[in-house]
Amino acid sequence: MARPLVAIVGRPNVGKSTFFNRVVGRQLAITEVEPGTTRDRLYAEAEWAGVTFTLVDTGGLETGATTDLVAKVCDQALQAVSEADLVLFMVDGKDGLVPADQEVAQILRQTNKPVITVVNKADNPERRLQAVEFYRLGLGELEPVSALQGTGIGDVLDLVVQRLPRPEPEEETAALRLAIVGHPNVGKSSLLNALLGEERAIVSEAPGTTRDALDTLLDTLWGPAVIIDTAGIRRRGRVEPGVERYSVMRALRAVDRAEVVALVLDAQEGVTAQDTHIAGYVRDQGRGMILVVNKWDLVDKTAHTSAEYEKLIQAEFNFVDYAPVLFLSAKTGQRVKRLVPLAFEIRAEWTRRVPTGVLNQVLAEALEKHAPPSDRGKALRIYYVTQAGVEPPTFVFFVNDVSLVHFSYQWYLENQLRDAFGFRGTPLRLAFRPRRVAKVLGSKGGRKPP
Template sequence: MSLVAIVGRPNVGKSTLFNRILGQRKALVEDFPGVTRDRHYADVTRYDKPFTLIDTGGFEPVSEDRLLVQMREQSQLAVEEADIILFVMDGREGLTPADHEVCGMLRRVEKPVLYVVNKVDSDKLEDLAGEFYALGVGELHTISAEHGRGVPDLVDALLDHLPAAPSDAEAEREIRLAVIGRPNVGKSSMVNRLLGYERVVANPQAGTTRDSVDTPFTYNRQRYVLIDTAGIRRKGKVSQKLEKFSVIQALKSMERAHVVLMVIDAVEGVTEQDLTVAGYAYEKGRGIILVVNKWDAVAKDQSTMKRYQEELERTFKFLSFAPVIFVSALTGQRVAKIMSEVEKVAAEFDRRIPTAMLNKVLAEAERSHQPPVFHGKRLKFFYMTQVETRPPTFVVFVNKAEGVHFSYQRYLANQLREAFGFSGVPIRIHYRDRERDRKD
């Protein structure tokens, strides 16, 4: 799909326009500059020509503030990637020297640019918007992204520049990979290292990434989408509305992902927040890889890694199936191993086991360890079948499902893992009464 980038100075309403075109509230919107710091991608499929829309941090050409400089760099990258550009200006504030400078830069990119004057929500402001013709551009699109005024005409003009979607093109099968963890554990640096360039803002200030940021890429001929999420904090620590929305975005990113990289700070060690974040991923049934970052900063001897891994196994008891990789996003140490592990976990996430093989394991498990007694009668298991993948989900038919004790459920899950592996993948086993199933 074509890439459409929304660019402009901070706080001119780019994210509001992004949400308006997308048709849902996906980007962060707050009434102060600098809220949107990274490029933010979303596929827009509600029109006859689908496209990918990119929201960006604002240009601030004269600023030397490090964060604003990084935001400018991100916007410039978006312009380089985009096929069409929406340059948004503030109709209430009027034409500024920064608008002139950005406009001059856009003239040099040799791509279609639609010049948009936002916050024009009255006829009076419509008249005042004429000053923007001083930029020497052809057509101006005056809109109010907040109220929707003029946006349909802008979208029509945008669609005129887009190529028709191929009628016989099939969407390529993709694997979605989310990078999760507490704030400031190095998630954005990890994304940049994996991709080989500075895709997202990496800044020592905790909480720099507020939106979930999607980046498509290909590895070993397989299409992936890498999702860099805002750092999740415990509910009691999330005070501002902005931070609360970031948590929602991160959780939604897990819902969209197939595999998650759970990033842990090797220097700080495992914290209660790490357990909370990992618990979210486990509850959502995602493939999980534990990535211990900043390993270069840990004082080590010959057994340090072994001791650390044993500590992880004790702490993350519910993630005993998850592989562990010790890396340094700063130096690149072992980062190359991550994608090969992702391939394995993604394959397990999609794995389907024939019913005959499952029932062979079930019968052997019963012989090795008899089912429990319930109300004076021993439970009888009839058969097992797999009903879903992503994650692998099984149903076991039994004479009294309520009598299957938790310890025996765990035993059967372990038998499945011993027989079939499922490395990095949670498995779900549901128990149903055979008689009730027949009635249904």
């Protein structure tokens, strides 16, 4: 049985995201005094009294949608209700019962879902007493809370765990964590929707529509995967205060949480400076990476277009030349199904270990093909290598003098490791440590270093 799901719904600006953050214990949803801040469904795991469930934050429900985007936000909220085992209907105790609450209540009655009415902003005894007016909605159980102060949250959660179906214990399987990142309006949310087969994140022509990092669990033939869709990452100078700044921070944190990152590029726009900045950040964080060229259906193609475009991308991203390039169209679905298995393949490389004996055999062959450099008559000697870690694969070379290690020879050694073992899609970390006495690999007669 799947983990039970609890959806938080209500009209805009009643404190749904503040309540969500309070329950999950971290600031996942953006919270500001601005109606409509939450646009997509935001999922997080929560636990109370030994019961684990999925909590869903939604955008505000407005029955009289005035724009296409508002209508899409409402559709997302209704989709969350349809998926939910239990609905938390949040209202504003400061405003009191308003017609918009009655309209939302009417929608919820038609779903036949169990509902708990949560009266937020009941910050003092007077407001807690006034909360009884919401019984007029006819939805049953009611709890006054202050999400900002944290009062009453436990009482709501007690009701939640009483009303939820108890899931059967399942064997835990480590899910792939795949982040979808890129600058605004390259089609990240469209790609997520194509992977899921439904409109999970809002898709709009307006840049920056997605402002939260969205975690979605996807069951695949290769195992479970958590797909993290993020707000578009902008240059620091273009980040405005408030919501936009939080979105960029969250997108970068999504990279930190990921194992593999799909950097989405716009096939028509080409490679931008911001694309290369993002790739550099992903590399520096040691994450696996796929360069995803989206909107490939909009490119006029010849028999050589793909190869020529790939050469262009590899030239622009020569500092992450290990990252495979995947041409796809989120709109038509072309090659979208190749993304997830490729991400699993890269995670396997990202966590791969090589036996020390095999490593040193490759090192000996590399030293024989291309001897280490010398500096002012002193030769670099490499004694042996061992793998010190994974995520990403990290190798330590023991040498006579670290100052003799030239960056060009580091590149050579990295290329030799890749030629021998692959490591497609993952960065490698090479470290060099001094070792005073050891047998020199590749030296004649087993000579000792001076």
